[in-house]
């Protein structure tokens with residue numbers, strides 16, 4: 429972990445959860461207040477249908493609420509889409525952009541991701557920009573090059589590092605139970621840090637770099653303890669308060 433940066437553990441609920449899941453959020457708030465607040469920031473990114481309710485429920489707990497995607501434009505004839513302004517209007521403070529599931533199933537390109545990140549920043553949200561290589565790319569020895577290229581094309585020029593979080597999620601580690609070694613994560617995060625500093629200047633040393641992909645209570649301490657890892661983006665294990673809090677407890 430980078431000692432100077434306040435760690436962030438964010439949960440991405442993906443397409444899981446109805447309003448009944450708010451009881452998990454309540455459990456998270458309770459556990460957060462009982463000893464984690466002040467040590468780590470927590471965020472939950474529920475489905476869009478729950479954003480407003482979740483933001484209202486999270487009020488007072490200081491668990492931040494984020495969305496999982498946004499459209500690049502502020503408004504317009506885009507049936508079914510949500511702008512970053514609408515997400516902010518719900519009480520959310522962040523949005524994930526460029527998750528590999530959006531890149532894969534919705535064919536989002538780096539340019540699309542960059543435009544969405546710009547939309548997020550325009551609306552005053554924190555943009556959580558996701559990058560990560562496929563298994564074939566890692567096996568071909570191209571992981572660093574692929575992620576470097578994604579960063580160069582997906583992170584807006586001139587972005588304020590204060591409103592930017594970058595999540596490294598190797599595609600092959602998402603939902604598979606597989607994780608890279610701590611040494612591979614350290615190598616990738618150091619590479620990402622160098623790329624961001626050369627692109628955005630030295631304040632990019634303050635951008636939090638999250639690791640995501642099969643983070644669970646049993647591997648959180650090792651992954652979160654790796655150099656330049658400033659937190660986690662957690663999928664499956666963020667659906668239950670006990671697991672999510674056990675991951676955040678890596679920072680207790």
Ligand SMILES: O=C[C@H](O)COP(=O)(O)O
Pocket residue numbers: 440527597601602603604605640641642643661662663664665
């Ligand atoms: O956004 C979260 C990631 O896709 C990780 O998902 P996972 O923790 O279920 O592997």
